[in-house]
Amino acid sequence: MTTVRTLITLAVKKGLNLYQLDVNNAFLHGDLNEEVSMTLPQSLAVDSQNMRKGDSLVFVAIYVDDVILTGTDLEKINSLKSFLHDQFKINDLGRLHYFLGVRNIVQADGVLISQRKFTTDLLKEFDSFNCKVATSPLDYTEKLKAIDGELLSDPTHYRKLIGKLNFFTNTRMDIAYSVQHLNQFMKTPREPHLKAGYHVLRYLRQDPTMGIFISNKPNLTISAYCDSDWAACPDSSKSVS
Known part of the structure; x- marks a missing residue:
């Protein structure tokens, strides 16, 4: 989820569109009664990667059969969608809206991610x-x-x-x-x-609708706050921060 949040944040800050794909994998819902062994192909042994050619950049984030796509070149993104469909039979779900239980709400000044449902x-x-x-x-x-x-x-x-x-x-x-x-x-x-x-x-x-609002302002500065309570733990008398 940290990877997903980071990818969404970078896309919002850079003004990139986020797309969502779903792979048609019926075997994920089947019952296996026999022992199965498999070796992952070398080209598919990563959870996320980026493909760069010239000034174009495309990011792919994969979780089982759910895929997020974003990048700077829409033509290459569409080309990648076609390639994946030929290989795996995918559903193009359009713009990213709901991923791993997290809702992605696009607003004029940024994106709100929440887990309302x-x-x-x-x-x-x-x-x-x-x-x-x-x-x-x-x-x-x-x-x-x-x-x-x-x-x-x-x-x-x-x-x-x-x-x-x-x-x-x-x-x-x-x-x-x-x-x-x-x-x-x-x-x-x-x-x-x-x-x-x-x-x-x-x-x-x-x-229940509260979440994280990601502003589309290009500023990527992180602000952090810390509060310490001296010897606050009643079991160990350690300080809590």
């Missing part, structure tokens, strides 16, 4: 769609500890929730610290940890 599906799955919203990802008044609270009878419920929240950090950087913090209790999760996980859901409920 994934957000609403998760809220429904964990029965939090109509819950009271929270204004922060975690309750700042509560310090979670590794050994406080009753052990969960079924830890898989907690692990499933945090695992899905991990996927959210692709477009919701505002919950990145909270999810990383809750990841520390995956081995022996307890009631307070699960409660904190549901608190994150209540925060997501506040605005």
